[in-house]
Amino acid sequence: MQISVYLYALIACSGLTLSALENGSDAPALLLVSFDGFRADYLNKYSLPNLEKFFSDGVLVRELTNVFTTKTFPNHYSLVTGLYAESHGMLASIMYDPVSKKHFSIQNDSDPFWWDEAIPIWVSVEENGYRAAAAMWPGTDVNIHNHTLKYTFKYNSKVSFQARLRNLTQWMTEDKSVKFAALYWEEPDWSGHRYGPDNTTEMGNALKEVDSHIGFLMDHLNKTGLWGKINVIITSDHGMTQCSPERLIELDKCISAGSYTVVDLTPVAAIIPLEDNSTVYKNLSTCHEHMKVYLKNDVPDRLHYKNNERIQPIILVADEGWTIVKHGNLPRLGDHGYDNMLPSMHPFLAAHGPAFRKGYKMSSFNSVDLYPLMCHLVGISPKANNGSFARVRCALVNEQCGELALAVGIVIGVLIILTTFTCLFKLMKNRDASSSRPFARLELDDDDADDEPLLE
Ligand SMILES: *[C@@H]1O[C@H](CO)[C@@H](O)[C@H](O)[C@H]1NC(C)=O
Ligand SMILES: *[C@@H]1O[C@H](CO)[C@@H](O)[C@H](O)[C@H]1NC(C)=O
Ligand SMILES: *[C@@H]1O[C@H](CO)[C@@H](O)[C@H](O)[C@H]1NC(C)=O
Ligand SMILES: *[C@@H]1O[C@H](CO)[C@@H](O)[C@H](O)[C@H]1NC(C)=O
Ligand SMILES: *[C@@H]1O[C@H](CO)[C@@H](O)[C@H](O)[C@H]1NC(C)=O
Ligand SMILES: *[C@@H]1O[C@H](CO)[C@@H](O)[C@H](O)[C@H]1NC(C)=O
Ligand SMILES: *[C@@H]1O[C@H](CO)[C@@H](O)[C@H](O)[C@H]1NC(C)=O
Ligand SMILES: *[C@@H]1O[C@H](CO)[C@@H](O)[C@H](O)[C@H]1NC(C)=O
Ligand SMILES: *[C@@H]1O[C@H](CO)[C@@H](O)[C@H](O)[C@H]1NC(C)=O
Ligand SMILES: [Zn+2]
Numbered sequence: 510m511q512i513s514v515y516l517y518a519l520i521a522c523s524g525l526t527l528s529a530l531e532n533g534s535d536a537p538a539l540l541l542v543s544f545d546g547f548r549a550d551y552l553n554k555y556s557l558p559n560l561e562k563f564f565s566d567g568v569l570v571r572e573l574t575n576v577f578t579t580k581t582f583p584n585h586y587s588l589v590t591g592l593y594a595e596s597h598g599m600l601a602s603i604m605y606d607p608v609s610k611k612h613f614s615i616q617n618d619s620d621p622f623w624w625d626e627a628i629p630i631w632v633s634v635e636e637n638g639y640r641a642a643a644a645m646w647p648g649t650d651v652n653i654h655n656h657t658l659k660y661t662f663k664y665n666s667k668v669s670f671q672a673r674l675r676n677l678t679q680w681m682t683e684d685k686s687v688k689f690a691a692l693y694w695e696e697p698d699w700s701g702h703r704y705g706p707d708n709t710t711e712m713g714n715a716l717k718e719v720d721s722h723i724g725f726l727m728d729h730l731n732k733t734g735l736w737g738k739i740n741v742i743i744t745s746d747h748g749m750t751q752c753s754p755e756r757l758i759e760l761d762k763c764i765s766a767g768s769y770t771v772v773d774l775t776p777v778a779a780i781i782p783l784e785d786n787s788t789v790y791k792n793l794s795t796c797h798e799h800m801k802v803y804l805k806n807d808v809p810d811r812l813h814y815k816n817n818e819r820i821q822p823i824i825l826v827a828d829e830g831w832t833i834v835k836h837g838n839l840p841r842l843g844d845h846g847y848d849n850m851l852p853s854m855h856p857f858l859a860a861h862g863p864a865f866r867k868g869y870k871m872s873s874f875n876s877v878d879l880y881p882l883m884c885h886l887v888g889i890s891p892k893a894n895n896g897s898f899a900r901v902r903c904a905l906v907n908e909q910c911g912e913l914a915l916a917v918g919i920v921i922g923v924l925i926i927l928t929t930f931t932c933l934f935k936l937m938k939n940r941d942a943s944s945s946r947p948f949a950r951l952e953l954d955d956d957d958a959d960d961e962p963l964l965e
Pocket of ligand 4: 661662663676
């Protein structure tokens, strides 16, 4: 009978804990910040004192494995949906949909059609009765799933970092129902493209400015009373690699310009053959030793870049640092979009706030894992996704992890075994002692379906 009381108490307790966790109304707000094109190893190569201050009191994840294509829109959408590009539908910077015959470009991104294959976290947050706020994060000014944010900016690259942050914190402090805020900044991506990541002078300047923005962020959160109260995640979409006029792949040298249409060109080209598929494929596949050529169905599974109408019949993938052109000059000194296995394509992540450990470092996780983590932080249930909370939970202060978890596990295990043996022993003794109380009494197939007698 003591066992049953104990079991009932245990069940009641875990039920309470679960419901407390599931109700997000007490959870602090979350601010998600992206510095576009912040390659993971910039952290080792450049001095970033404010960023170091930020994660020394929080969590640093040195490298995130992001999604293919390692471009801005696919990865920003993966961060907020937990889905690979083939599953959220935002596949590249330029897209064509053969069914609707619609065209997408990042300059003309406001048609919900391109976004509606997934539900981003800010929509779920508002569907749960809270509010979300955003400053320039891709998609946050689009009416996704018939949902327009009240607190948002129309995209305008000229609005300063400070102005973006000031509005966000104003919305967060004036409206306590704001649970999630997203902030986007264009650097160091812009400088990486223009000067190439190997130009340490220019990248040093760009990263100095990014670091000063992080300093402003900490100061400003401190001034507005949010620092230490809310959870803050600083991350990025992808890295950057050096390109060169010596590493050009010229399609015109392999195939006649009239035999195909190109939707997006470099470093991942999407090709629609206009003539016989096999000739176009044959000519392209022997075109250059530093360019891989796939028929849509043969794209390697690990890239998760196959199952979507918006992926064209032939996909070309340049090797790291190579640029695909039809003819002519190198367009940019730095680029990204390449295979997501390349370390140069990976961004980093840092986090600070009441939910996070302090001074904790992790080597890596997947960028799709961030979504279930963020849903956990704001207390909403995640939609179906490709991430894993189990891979990221060790970043959180309330999760038992590593050696401590093992020790606790062993202690609990030993206790359970001891308790079981003690109980069994007692039961056996009772059974031997009184034949008037058969062991079968404990079984539930009794006439009396109610298990109340167990409690007596
Ligand atoms: C749980 O969340 C709802 C809103 O979804 C809120 O009205 C309610 O007060 C919350 N309950 C607790 C115990 O926090
Ligand atoms: C933007 O895209 C829409 C369709 O999605 C198209 O009708 C419109 O012409 C495009 N605008 C520009 C400026 O390309
Ligand atoms: C979108 O929302 C508006 C305003 O709430 C509503 O009038 C309209 O019917 C909705 N449209 C769809 C397609 O759900
Ligand atoms: C940002 O805040 C300023 C000052 O409060 C306000 O004038 C401006 O309209 C806000 N911007 C947006 C996009 O709401
Ligand atoms: C870096 O970029 C600047 C400005 O374009 C240029 O003057 C300088 O030569 C470059 N340095 C290197 C090492 O490429
Ligand atoms: C926040 O402000 C207080 C007082 O102005 C200061 O002592 C503290 O160092 C600041 N914290 C951060 C992280 O800037
Ligand atoms: C394919 O390559 C061959 C040999 O280089 C060339 O003669 C032919 O015109 C090419 N076909 C197309 C469709 O470009
Ligand atoms: C090429 O193959 C695709 C299917 O992969 C097909 O839809 C298309 O009609 C073919 N095009 C040509 C020109 O053969
Ligand atoms: C990713 O998640 C979506 C939604 O659950 C699912 O449809 C898809 O099959 C998943 N992809 C992989 C590779 O597991
Ligand atoms: Zn980007």
